[in-house]
Amino acid sequence: MTVTGERLRTGRGLGTSAARPDGVPKVSGTFGFSSDLHADGMVWGHVLRSPHPSARILGVDIGPALAMAGVHAVLTADDVPGTNGFGLEHADQPVFARDVVRFTGEAVAAVAADHPDTARRAAQAIVVHYEPVEPVVDPEAAIVAAPIHPDGNVFRHLVIRHGDIAAEGDVVVEGTYEVGMQDQAFMGPESGLAVPDDVGGVDLYMSTQWLHVDRDQVADCLGLAPEQVRLTLAGVGGAFGAREDVSMQVHICLLALHTGRPVKMVFSREESFLGHVHRHPARMHYRHHATRDGRLVKVEARMLLDGGAYASTSGPVLVNACCFAAGPYHVPNALIEGWAVRTNNPPCGAMRGFGAVQACFGHESQMDRLAAELGLDPVELRLRNAMRTGDCIPTGQVVSGAAPVAELIRTCAAAPLPALDPAPSPMSMPGGSGRAADAGRVRRGVGFAVGFKNLMYSAGFDDFSTARVRLDEGVATVTCAAAEVGQGFVTLAQQIVRDVLGVDEVVVAPAETMTIGSAGSTSASRQTWMSGGAVQGAALAVRARLEAGQTGPIEETYEHHHPPTFPLDDNGQGNAHVSYVFAAHRAVVDVDLDLGLVRVVEIATSQDVGRVLNPVQVVGQIEGGIAQGVGLAVMEEIVLDRGLVRNASFTDYLIPTALDMPTVTVAALIEEPEPGAPFGAKGVGEPPTISSSAAVAAAIRAATGLALPRIPVRPQDIALA
Amino acid sequence: MPAAAAPVALPESVDEVLQALADEPEAMILAGGTDLMVEVNAGRRRPVSVVSLTRVRELAGWSRDGDEVVLGACLTYADMERGPLAALVPALGQAARTIGSPQIRAAATIGGNLGTASPAGDTLPVLAALDAVVETAGPQGSRRLLVGDFVTGVKQTALLPGEIVTAVRVPLRRGRQEFLKVGTRNAMVISVVMVAVVVDLDGRTVRAGLGSVAPRPVRARSAEAFAAEHADWRRGAVASPDVVARFGQLCAEATSPIDDHRSTADYRRRAVAVCASRALARVLPPEGVHGDGGPSDE
Structure with missing residues (x-):
């Protein structure tokens, strides 16, 4: 996919493909990532993690580690001065486990030493006496199992009752679907540097997604006032949700305060897999009721999410899975029940798509099943039920903004199909370089899917953003704590200020917590709307003073809030969301029927974007999101064996390579301005992942004729069916 | 993250390699490093010393010897995946092309594939099918073993202490x-x-x-x-x-x-x-x- 013609508008303001300020440094290797941090006199931290998914801790002997040359500190739960717990929603995860460990990889102790390998060996020298306990690894069983945490095993139970829940359709289709545990698999492992000050506080340099909430959690665990923890964003090598939760932040700050030295930590790839949350595995049971002419009458769904050992964002992920369980369709009646439960599996939390990905695989699988039952074309069935502005989702909330679902479906379905290669080379067949495919046993399939989700946080959360713009001698400086994780906010901030103030030179200052308020998290496709809105507000305020004749430096700070939202009531009803975003995907796959190998040939997509603010960045998000969607469909899964992670490496956790990436055809970017959104623009980061996996699964079904109720679809699911 | 510094010997002949191994029996052998460094970086191995084969010219490259080709232990997959060797032993070229990325193939060696002896070693089925012979050198002199006898188990080989793989002799077969x-x-x-x-x-x-x-x-x-x-x-x-x-x-x-x-x-x-x-x-x-x-x- 390349951006051509009118889309490649040159210039540097909004609507142009203005170049990223961090683009050349990143591709030329001079960009400073958090793993490159250095401070004179620094020592290295390492965390000792539980090898058991569930065990009692009978004793911890740190003596052998302390006795090693080069070791500066060994800390356990006894050394946490504040709350020994953190978490985005509930502080239920200990900084260090004290009496019990609840998942493989849980932190038990931390070491600081003069060399990373010394730190690693010292951590291994700590003697922990574990008494293993039979782990609870089945989420269904966890609902009724003995509590594995004082807060119980149910993070959230939610029922949505919408319309007439007793309604029946002429036609009923039913299905059970499963989604495996996907990992965000960013390239830059967790890393950070904590530098103690002389008065009990600490400066923390960290790759993260939400600076102020990190700061607050760290301060609470350290027993410090928030302003004693000063956080500066360090270069982030990808995030996708996995940096929303605290990973090493508290540990390195504790070590720094104990040793009085700067402490650096970099996770190995294995630690990274063990040390951050994953996408929730899901089991979903659906029953769709429809009329004979293909109008949805009612959707029943039961969504079960495995949240793993600690809460993280399991509650909001479940809310999303349930709110979007019926898909972007006009659904007059619905009964949706959701459970997010605690198990001894690795904790799950935020990942691109946040609950909507799992739901989309469920509802789109059902729409295909319904189309088959009715003898209707799957695209036609979706068109007949496409949501429009003024429809409501099952929570009773009216979709008041842009909802160009039918247009997305039509434009995506109308894209020309890729030609069949009459003489395919091995590299263009399933299995690629392995040369295993046989052209005579390869079948092509086409699948279609539509998905949607919310923009911004929901259910009463005021996730505002703050920005400051200073204009001094023709140079504008933007200060905002929005985490640049690769999405391009730094580019957008420059584009906005150039447009509003008519200046050319715009400097984006480092994101930090010392001089500016929260920007909220870089997640929920929200930074363009929220921090883009804050930058616009501050820049407009500066312009107003300019227009009033003020001279000299001008500085304005602006806090941008979205309209208030509300929690769901006991029937799952309420205006919980700010805005929605939609996308459609059509996948073309080639499948070797005997080996079950899949090559994704092409993904065509149409996306609801409100307004294109930077064409290259929009297409970049689409291509990247599709890569993750393809990965979930055919290869990406954390493989668990009784709570143990079997593939915590890039050797065995497979993500698509360039040779697995399909051609991406952007059939249409629908620019229907979103009321209330700054510039009319919607976030674009998540929709590409939401329905692309479902489209690929549908295409594999079309090629094989198999039901394939689970993603990722494994070769054995096809070859041994 | 780098491991604690370990001395690296840089011998320039097989004799010097064997001497270096005799001097440091615990030394690990480094060629392409695509297996060893993964283990080191993961903390699963901590070499106390390393003997690098990268400067040993007699281990590099390949030659034809009658109806055999002799592959030096440090022959890389990049050398195998195309060109005259791939024409002579097509299955070896096909196997080499499936391995890793271009960067890995430029570094990884056939001697390393044999020495690691993983069940998933990509060249091993080809070498086994061709009845290739592994040549070793060690304190007791050189030996020749069929690949099937060289690999004795999961990541186990018949190499004796102080021995290294020097070459693999692959018979040329007329046929597809x-x-x-x-x-x-x-x-x-x-x-x-x-x-x-x-x-x-x-x-x-x-x-x-x-x-x-x-x-x-x-x-x-x-x-x-x-x-x-x-x-x-x-x-x-x-x-x-x-x-x-x-x-x-x-x-x-x-x-x-x-x-x-x-x-x-x-x-x-x-x-x-x-x-x-x-x-x-x-x-x-x-x-x-x-x-x-x-x-x-x-």
Whole structure:
């Protein structure tokens, strides 16, 4: 996919493909990532993690580690001065486990030493006496199992009752679907540097997604006032949700305060897999009721999410899975029940798509099943039920903004199909370089899917953003704590200020917590709307003073809030969301029927974007999101064996390579301005992942004729069916 | 993260290598580093010292010796995947092209693949099928072992203390060769199953090496015998569809695969049968059909 013609508008303001300020440094290797941090006199931290998914801790002997040359500190739960717990929603995860460990990889102790390998060996020298306990690894069983945490095993139970829940359709289709545990698999492992000050506080340099909430959690665990923890964003090598939760932040700050030295930590790839949350595995049971002419009458769904050992964002992920369980369709009646439960599996939390990905695989699988039952074309069935502005989702909330679902479906379905290669080379067949495919046993399939989700946080959360713009001698400086994780906010901030103030030179200052308020998290496709809105507000305020004749430096700070939202009531009803975003995907796959190998040939997509603010960045998000969607469909899964992670490496956790990436055809970017959104623009980061996996699964079904109720679809699911 | 500094010896001849190993019996051998450094970076190995082979000229490159090619232990996959060597031993070139990324193939060596002796070692089924001979050097002199005898178990070899692999002698066979590998990704993937099938027109034999389906590379002897018996050698080496199917089954029966995080035993058996049949159909194409596999030997 390349951006051509009118889309490649040159210039540097909004609507142009203005170049990223961090683009050349990143591709030329001079960009400073958090793993490159250095401070004179620094020592290295390492965390000792539980090898058991569930065990009692009978004793911890740190003596052998302390006795090693080069070791500066060994800390356990006894050394946490504040709350020994953190978490985005509930502080239920200990900084260090004290009496019990609840998942493989849980932190038990931390070491600081003069060399990373010394730190690693010292951590291994700590003697922990574990008494293993039979782990609870089945989420269904966890609902009724003995509590594995004082807060119980149910993070959230939610029922949505919408319309007439007793309604029946002429036609009923039913299905059970499963989604495996996907990992965000960013390239830059967790890393950070904590530098103690002389008065009990600490400066923390960290790759993260939400600076102020990190700061607050760290301060609470350290027993410090928030302003004693000063956080500066360090270069982030990808995030996708996995940096929303605290990973090493508290540990390195504790070590720094104990040793009085700067402490650096970099996770190995294995630690990274063990040390951050994953996408929730899901089991979903659906029953769709429809009329004979293909109008949805009612959707029943039961969504079960495995949240793993600690809460993280399991509650909001479940809310999303349930709110979007019926898909972007006009659904007059619905009964949706959701459970997010605690198990001894690795904790799950935020990942691109946040609950909507799992739901989309469920509802789109059902729409295909319904189309088959009715003898209707799957695209036609979706068109007949496409949501429009003024429809409501099952929570009773009216979709008041842009909802160009039918247009997305039509434009995506109308894209020309890729030609069949009459003489395919091995590299263009399933299995690629392995040369295993046989052209005579390869079948092509086409699948279609539509998905949607919310923009911004929901259910009463005021996730505002703050920005400051200073204009001094023709140079504008933007200060905002929005985490640049690769999405391009730094580019957008420059584009906005150039447009509003008519200046050319715009400097984006480092994101930090010392001089500016929260920007909220870089997640929920929200930074363009929220921090883009804050930058616009501050820049407009500066312009107003300019227009009033003020001279000299001008500085304005602006806090941008979205309209208030509300929690769901006991029937799952309420205006919980700010805005929605939609996308459609059509996948073309080639499948070797005997080996079950899949090559994704092409993904065509149409996306609801409100307004294109930077064409290259929009297409970049689409291509990247599709890569993750393809990965979930055919290869990406954390493989668990009784709570143990079997593939915590890039050797065995497979993500698509360039040779697995399909051609991406952007059939249409629908620019229907979103009321209330700054510039009319919607976030674009998540929709590409939401329905692309479902489209690929549908295409594999079309090629094989198999039901394939689970993603990722494994070769054995096809070859041994 | 780097491990604590370990001294690295940089010998320039095999004799110097052996001396360095005699001086430091615990030393680890480094060639391409694509296995060793993964282990070091993961903290699973902490070398107290390292003997690097990168400056030993006699271990680099390859040469032809009569009806054999002699592959130096430090021959890289990049050297194998194209050019004259790939034309002489097509299955080796095909195997080399499945390994890692271009960067990995530029560094990783055939001696390393043998020394690591992983069940998933990509060149091992090819070397086993060809009855390649591993040459070693050590304090007691040099030895020659068939690949099948060199690899003794999962990541186990017949190397004695102080011994290194110096070369692999690969017999040249007149006839088609095929290497097929199944993994869940189009490139850069550890194999789930590998099948190498080689025809020897002069010896009128068919040879099958299987990988990732047992602790060591497997030769499917009964499948080989069946194929040799049922091939029509006079009409240019052809096999009927029935023979192709039966050959696949016999190859699958020669395996002892396991369930692991990469796949299942049942799938591996199925994939071996499918790949072996396809490989045989490519090397012994039904009459009138030109196989899409290795170079024609006519």
